Amino acid sequence: MAKPTVDYSLYLVTDSGLNHPSRTLLQSVEDSILGGVTLVQLREKDLDTPAFIELARKVHAVTKKHNVPLLINDNLEVALAIDAEGAHVGQDDISCVEARRLLGPNKILGISTGTIEEAQKALADGADYIGIGTCFMTQTKSPKRTLGPIGVRAILEALPAESEMKTVVIGGIKHDNTRRVVTHSAGAHGRIVDGIAVVTGIVGAQDAKVASEQLLSEFKIGHELATTKHQNNIRGTVQDGRASVEDVIKSFPQMLTTLREKSPLTHHISNYVVMNDTANATLALGGSPIMAPSAIEAEDLSKVVSSVVLNIGTLTDSFVDCMYEAGKHANAQSKPIVFDPVGAGATKLREETTRKILNAMHVDIIKGNAGEISTIAKIIGGGDKTETIAMRGVDSLGSGFSNPAAIVQAVARREGAVVAMTGITDYVSDGFRTVAIENGNAYQGRITGSGCMIASSIASFAAISPNDHFAAAVAGIVALNLAGEHAGTRADVHGPGTFRAAFIDEIANLTPQQMLNEARIKTVTV
Ligand code: 3NM
Ligand code: MG
CATH class of the missing domain: 3.40.1190.20 (Ribokinase)
Incomplete structure (x- = not known):
């Protein structure tokens, strides 16, 4: 099967520990997809492989029903066992090259990056997308440092203009900072993040569907604004509507x-x-x-x-x-x-x-x-x-x-x-x-x-x-x-x-x- 085309706009990353107590993780996944989530990553740091596989099969049934790709965090065995659409690895997990070898060319592979060097390595190592983070402080992970939109932008700008690498930003992304993250991280060469990856903002929300709708809408507005900002930058002339x-x-x-x-x-x-x-x-x-x-x-x-x-x-x-x-x-x-x-x-x-x-x-x-x-x-x-x-x-x-x-x-x-x-x-x-x-x-x-x-x-x-x-x-x-x-x-x-x-x-x-x-x-x- 050929590699699926992926819409990265709103990327849900799960965490059972942070899931809102009013519903199951499975319900969170389905609600969020109904609210507009375009890609799901099952991230279970505490499950052993058999339990992970069992949960992954259930989640995959939900994502398949809605035609949304499912990626598995870190555990390639699980990804292969359930025939997930791909995997996501961290810098301390199995290497990107090894993950690609195991997955084959037609699966989606992403890697977390926090520096320009890591992003460039991901490109060389055959990743389809990079997760750029940690953007803001987050309780989901305890980051040593945060990049902020300015740091995210530096990584976007370090990617060659012609590269097809996709990018998502992660860490502390909420509906009220999404717009700013997207516009402000837009690089001088016109590269804009392809999506936002969110844990707490969705699984921890009272209503995962409403939270997803808000996030997606803010992402789209930010993307539109960032596109205009870039066009302004390259045109570099007095724009219509600006008084002389x-x-x-x-x-x-x-x-x-x-x-x-x-x-x-x-x-x-x-x-x-x-x-x-x-x-x-x-x-x-x-x-x-x-x-x-x-x-x-x-x-x-x-x-x-x-x-x-x-x-x-x-x-x-x-x-x-x-x-x-x-x-x-x-x-x-x-x-x-x-x-x-x-x-x-x-x-x-x-x-x-x-x-x-x-x-x-x-x-x-x-x-x-x-x-x-x-x-x-x-x-x-x-x-x-x-x-x-x-x-x-x-x-x-x-x-x-x-x-x-x-x-x-x-x-x-x-x-x-x-x-x-x-x-x-x-x-x-x-x-x-x-x-x-x-x-x-x-x-x-x-x-x-x-x-x-x-x-x-x-x-x-x-x-x-x-x-x-x-x-x-x-x-x-x-x-x-x-x-x-x-x-x-x-x-x-x-x-x-x-x-x-x-x-x-x-x-x-x-x-x-x-x-x-x-x-x-x-x-x-x-
Ligand atoms: N990866 P929230 S930050 C899973 O920096 C993950 O690579 C990160 O959670 C990275 O949306 C993060 O709740 C947690 O802030 C993001
Ligand atoms: Mg990560």
């Missing part, structure tokens, strides 16, 4: 007016040093701040706020917990997140937290200085040729980039986020539109928190500009830079202390018309 930079600037007065009318609430998980100044700057601009660093109220807040700021300055464990909670719920509620990776490269903790945040959620806007953006460029790495070249500039030049606009654009495209890099000149890009902003005053660099206040301003604008975060980032920077210019030239400003007070005043005094008349913005062609 000129039109964005023309919309500034209306944006500030709307912000002041709506006074959107922004959840700040900020740091001890700047909490007061960022709250005051938000109020002065016309928004409403809520400074709430407790994870316990993050879900409730996500329902009432219009945007979120995650700032990793003065980092503590409880801030980190709150950022994860707030980020997860903000994504679920489609509330924009502004990520301010303060001092990202300064310590291991901050770098790791930055990586975890980028992995655990979709951040809509990243705002940082050159050093912080360079740390992010290093974390996300890789990419296509132009991106790699741009990113390499980070290593060779430290924070003094030879071509800052190219790096900002590359990071934006790679992350699918708007990136704002602040400095004497500020750069903003959504990967397609890239601008340099020349407004601002030197005093802004002489008080603490002026960058954090810009993140707050961006978040207020993002709240009223949900469909164009690029416009929000540019407007947010221009507004505070103009306030800086106005404050810095005031006769009553004699130093940083008086500037700080005058700055808050001038944020409040800023008029919509000034946003249009005084903005100094140049489009940069990278």
